[in-house]
Amino acid sequence: MSREKVTLSHVARLAGVSIITVSRVLNNKGRFSEATRARVLQAASQLGYVANTAARSLRGHPTQILGMVIPELVSPYFAELARAAADAASQMGYDLAVFTTSRDPERERERVGALLGGLADGLIIVVPIGSAAFLASLERSRAPVVLVNHFGAATHLPVVRADSFEGSLAAVRHLLALGHRRIGFITGAAHSSQAAERLRAYRECMLAAGLWDERLVRPGDFTQRRGVEAGHELLSLEDPPTAIFAASDLTAFGVIAAAQARGLQVPQDLSVVGFDNIPTAAHSHPSLTTVGHPIQAMGQAMVDLIIKAKAGEQVRDTLVEFPSELIVRESSAPPRTPGEKI
């Protein structure tokens, strides 16, 4: 019923015991009589006492909060990743605080420091922010940190990542097996290592098949808007592709929209394959052939690693890698043979 903050000493006074006794009862740690326990709980509840997290943390008590830094919230892939981590954390009795990457690396560094300086018990970092120096300083801090989808600078920090290469290879081979020869590709965002892997797989596969053509590759940024644009660009070629592999599902949907806007049918006139297996991919028409990561398992792995690190287990140089998997749905089919044009 008080209006300002209630501390242990208020509860203690009301219950007629010492501060430390209240602390023990509320933390269920140490010895106390049943009668005391009842009185303390009654007093605490009457005053609406809530422990001050900052003080606890200062004293070395864990906050039960894990921090997660992701590039953005709006992208379905990152949203799913965050959800998976949140689920796993919740199951282990933690809360997950999600932050989006700051544009300013200096500020980013400060924030990571602040998080580890009492706010969070551990940190899940989804993109390699900043330099090798930054990673090195994280290492030195000995804080429980796990990097996700990190392919960059060498580090001893534990890493959870999903392969993009094999899945992309499977996607392109799937299109080749269907009989496609002109297969377009729309890349992901320039700085993304995952995007680089997807492009690498496409390039390698097309080169091996003797089908590489630079004009079939268009830059993208994982967005649907760019998918529409790049789709039109590819379909405007004098010798347009019969299939397009996009580095994200959103981009793939953009391609489908572009194709439909031009009066083309998917998959009859154009096969489209995405990447990410976002929820929408299964519930669109046509449903989307795509490559997926085991996101639930990745979330679990991140949280497990953090908790292990907190418990003092050795996690240096741990690398947990998950496979990507091709999921064939309706948006990919054999190309029309020359004879059966509309």
Next chain:
Amino acid sequence: MSREKVTLSHVARLAGVSIITVSRVLNNKGRFSEATRARVLQAASQLGYVANTAARSLRGHPTQILGMVIPELVSPYFAELARAAADAASQMGYDLAVFTTSRDPERERERVGALLGGLADGLIIVVPIGSAAFLASLERSRAPVVLVNHFGAATHLPVVRADSFEGSLAAVRHLLALGHRRIGFITGAAHSSQAAERLRAYRECMLAAGLWDERLVRPGDFTQRRGVEAGHELLSLEDPPTAIFAASDLTAFGVIAAAQARGLQVPQDLSVVGFDNIPTAAHSHPSLTTVGHPIQAMGQAMVDLIIKAKAGEQVRDTLVEFPSELIVRESSAPPRTPGEKI
């Protein structure tokens, strides 16, 4: 270069000054000579000093972190809301920590308390978690809190919300004006007050037009999956609707997928209108007619209110309400007249 945590006193020792001098230099507060400043900064950087947020917070220093509690990350609407809040917060020099709602109300209450007990300077709560009692206890705590899209129990806490009624009314009237008479509706999640408003507008409008038919209303949950199902349900009626208004864009896309799977064309055979104006709505084919909220402005309003409250300004009973707006795109058109069936 140290491996354990570096405190002010370490920096002080290395710089050959007292703790408070280091504090002053790093916070750029109070007086100190240029020489001292340089030595302190050098020492701090050499040791990799980062201020301990918990200790600062305990001392009354703000953390520059705002907390936000949303029901889920994966829904595009909430993701956009979080993004808007994060942008606004960043602009004001704050970081935004996003939490998803816990299933357990007791745990939720604890967490909110913990956040306000030293972790965050303020809290943006997107759904009315729990009871009037919970809101009352939040009020008593005098912490900077703002409720978003709260339509429930009476409270003196500041509220930012967007209208859903007028926009929904406009959507249904738009379909009526196009000539539709059988207009289906797919609701949002059962517990959502926004969903209730959208249904209320639909119902009121259809009743007023003398077109109300209970069978045209199907329960939904804002998801695309459910949109596919409910779409098939509606289109399987003996007298199917010529237009469907869905309480979310994802659901609307589900309806479109269902229609297309049945060989129907949108909008020629079926008009579809969504709600939320998610980014995808503009870049799909057909692009989606929908109702939108001014999400950027809402995010700004949330953060402004929190900051005002922190500064001691009176925000009791403040209600900032934003209008919803119909955005007409390609997915809505006049119904086929009886004569022009396929």
Next chain:
DNA sequence: TGAGACAACGTTAACGCAAACACTATCACC
């Protein structure tokens, strides 16, 4: 009956930081 065991609770200190206050030079000025 008194020594010892142990349960129940309290006192004190410390976590890292910054505000309040206190102190010492240095300098200007009458």
Next chain:
DNA sequence: GGTGATAGTGTTTGCGTTAACGTTGTCTCA
């Protein structure tokens, strides 16, 4: 040459919590 202003710096204290240790009281058993 003393007064006071001011710049630069240090000491102390307390934020709310919990760990370590200390104290008190009760009970058991030889």
